[in-house]
Amino acid sequence: MMQPLIDAGVNLTNHQFDGLHDNIIVRANAANVTNMLLIGCDLQSSQDVLTLAKKYRYYATAGVHPHDAKSADEHFIEKLSSLLQQPEVVAVGECGLDYNRDFSPRNIQREVFSKQLELAKKLNKPVYLHERDASKDMLAILKEHSVNGVLHCFTGDKNALDSYLNQGLYIGITGWVCDERRGKELQQLIPDIPLERLLIETDAPFLIPRTILPKPKSRRNEPSYLAYVCDTIATLKKLSFDDVAKQTTANFQQLFVNKTN
Incomplete structure (x- = not known):
């Protein structure tokens, strides 16, 4: 039996999964995906993923995505802080900068991002980071804050x-x-990423692996396909599937659960 896997990023509240949660979880379990991190992108979805995390005994994040930064009200940090008191909520995010689509003004993105980093530091929580075409500003802001986390x-x-x-x-x-x-x-x-700093995720329902054969009828990605990501990484790093699965699971536990790093 293959090593158990943890999906370090699932958008389970996405409308593509409406009414399908139980089926998605059954297929994930059958594919030996034993846990997953459910991602919040604004206050409402952060509350919704907490509800799902409690139901299915998974982990969740709470945060404001850069796309939604323009909609963050003056009390959003207090509301996130309340959600982050729940044991299932293990990280601040999805937060960061997105200069590719610019759905929120860049100055607002930077302000909302910085406030979330401050919250993560205050609560001793890791951050779940999003970045597109903004690495220079992202790194500059990160250097102002001492936080742990993952660049998703x-x-x-x-x-x-x-x-x-x-x-x-x-x-x-x-x-x-x-x-x-x-x-x-x-x-x-991939060979340049140390195995002890690597996490694997589906980002479902997006980014379905193109290595799935036969090709699924639906283009909707789901956690049961995580093994394809693990397998490709193992091939590129010239390691066994089990080596990558075991270490990425340990990495997840260290960052989000044990927090000994």
């Missing part, structure tokens, strides 16, 4: 990778690495 769904270049690793962050890898078109640069960087 990393798709950057070598310089960004080295900088995030130097900040002591974990690196989250998704099905992007299984994409023979868009994932070539990331595939080349």
Whole structure:
């Protein structure tokens, strides 16, 4: 039997999963995905993932995504702080900067991000980070705060990778690495990511691995496909599947549960 896996990033409140939660969990269990981190992106979804985490005995985050930064009210930190008192809520996020889509003004993104880093430091919680086309500003803000965390769904270049690793962050890898078109640069960087700093995630329902055969009828990703991410990383690092599975599980526990790093 293969090593158990932990999915370090699932958007279970996404509308694509409406009415399907029980089925998704059954398939995840059958694929030996024994736990997952359910991601909050604003105050409402953070409350919703907490409810799901309690129901299914998973972990959750609470935070404001940069896309939603423009909608954060003056009391959002107090509300997040309340959610983060719950034992299931193990990280602040999804938070960060997104200069690719710019759904929120950049100055507001930076302000909302900084406040969440301050909260993480105050509560001694790791952060679950999002960054697109904003690594320079992201790193500058991170250097002002002493926090642990993971750069989720990393798709950057070598310089960004080295900088995030130097900040002591974990690196989250998704099905992007299984994409023979868009994932070539990331595939080349996988050997440069220390195994003890690696997390694997589906980011479901997005980024379904293109290595799944036969190809699923639905383009909706789900946690049961996490093994394809693990397998691709193992191949690129010239390690066994079990080696990657075992260490990424231990990394998850260290960052989000035991917090001994």
